[in-house]
Amino acid sequence: MRSLLNTLRLMLKELRAIRRDRVMAVLILYVFTVATWMVANAASTEIRDLAVAVVDEDRSPLSHRLTDAIRPPLFQEAPVLSPEAAAAAQLEGRYVLVLSIPPDFERDLRSGHAPKLMLLVDATAMAQAGNGATFLQQLLADELQDYADPGGHGTAPVDVVFRNRFNPNLTATWFTSVMQLMNNVTILTLILSGAAMIREREQGTIEHVLVMPVRPHEIVLSKILASGLVILLASVASLVTVIHWGLGVPLTNSLGLYVLGAAVYVVAVGSIGLLLATFTRNMGQFGLLVIPVIIVMLLLSGGVTPLESMPDWMQAVIRTVSPAPHFVAFAQSVLYRDAGFAQVAGELLRMAAMAALALSVVLVRFRKVLSG
Known part of the structure; x- marks a missing residue:
């Protein structure tokens, strides 16, 4: 109980720090509103008014x-x-x-x-x-x-009838808006969780935290949970207001299941962001390190190009080291196909296993950094 209270107090401290960081607050607001809207409408591959x-x-x-x-x-x-x-x-x-x-x-x-x-x-x-x-x-x-054959009297040997499921009008906005939301969650969770650690170092407040009667895992959990909570709330608000109300993308009845999966995912990605921060000393170094990680996670997540079009060995590697393809598959099943818990339990378990592994590695690395 004492450990839980310490974690909650440190989490409140992190939330206050995020609230005071106006640049980060504006960035989160912009990314989950204007950027999502613009990408969904501008990055369409639909054929309309072709010259x-x-x-x-x-x-x-x-x-x-x-x-x-x-x-x-x-x-x-x-x-x-x-x-x-x-x-x-x-x-x-x-x-x-x-x-x-x-x-x-x-x-x-x-x-x-x-x-x-x-x-x-x-x-x-x-x-x-x-x-x-x-x-x-x-x-x-x-x-x-x-x-x-004006009357259509000719008989064809086979009559093939197409019915488009889950997106009957083949509207690209339905896909690009949700995939952009997934990308935003990945990018901002990595940046926000890592920036929490870098901010402590640059401002010299990490020493104040270390002399408090708290343990390393409480510090790590507070930073991950605080940044994850902010991103989770922002993504759900964007999903309902911008994507559903603004762009007219229909939502299934599995919003609660999506929140559960997104919560597991932000813990996994937040742990990765915090792990990257332990290898850097300032925001410049962290930015140079996190950019290639973001690019790889987004391009190989299955939200930009289908995983099936990649080599088999690459599919196996990215499914093993990154939670992003599992989250994309989970979100598409839940938000598009109205899948239930049984259909996405495998993806949830894989994300949870990756979150536990990443969190364990972060704790080990964080103790080494503190002892050093």
């Missing part, structure tokens, strides 16, 4: 029909240009896609020949080029199929 031009050398009813089919909201109204004007416009970057319809296209199609449409793609715009070309190809195929 397309048409080179119509056929001038037939079918070519006009294909041109008229290119319309909002996926594409902008497609102007008809000459081959030279279209090439110059794409060279200037004004059109991502240029559809070229050859002469006598409709006549050759009616004659049973196999005429070809040429689609020129500006591949420097990777996401728009790939997704836009796929959407336009499907649109043209549907129009040509309807032209060849």
Whole structure:
């Protein structure tokens, strides 16, 4: 009981220090509101109002029909240009896609020949080029199929029906906003927990703490719990207000389960941040050390690129040394798929094991630093 009271008192001290640090308070507010909103809306890979031009050398009813089919909201109204004007416009970057319809296209199609449409793609715009070309190809195929079989009387051997689950409209904001929230939790937990230790050293107050009747594990726990509590409350508030109310992303009924998993995760990441701080003497050194750790944790978490696209050995390594991929998998299951405790118990246990291991290493390292 005495140890618990000491930890709570030290935790209150850390919370007061965070409250007095106005720069950190503004950073937390900005990251969980403005930054989350901007990334969710600006980093979208959805196809909307894509610039397309048409080179119509056929001038037939079918070519006009294909041109008229290119319309909002996926594409902008497609102007008809000459081959030279279209090439110059794409060279200037004004059109991502240029559809070229050859002469006598409709006549050759009616004659049973196999005429070809040429689609020129500006591949420097990777996401728009790939997704836009796929959407336009499907649109043209549907129009040509309807032209060849107006009543739809042709019978296909297989009728494949797609139904998108968990994100029926394929809205990128639903994914990017939540993944940005996960990244914010990782970054700020690492920085805030490590900064708590560095602040004590730079201000010379660590000596005052050491002469108090407290033990090393109480100091470590207070710093991790204080920073974790601030980040946890800020992330839940951002999830409800910015992501759910502001961006319109639906939330499942498992918010309480998410809070449990996020609490375990911030303890694990906070322990890592505090461990890094024990190897540095000032904020400059800590910043240089924490930046590559943040980059690796974010890029290999599965929130930026799928883990399945990485080599098997890298997947095994990152799942062993980092809690980030387990938290991303946990958050996606809970917030998107409304998974219950049974479905995410494995990820929770892995994060808890990593948190216990990281906390044990921090305690050993922290005692060595104090004795030194």
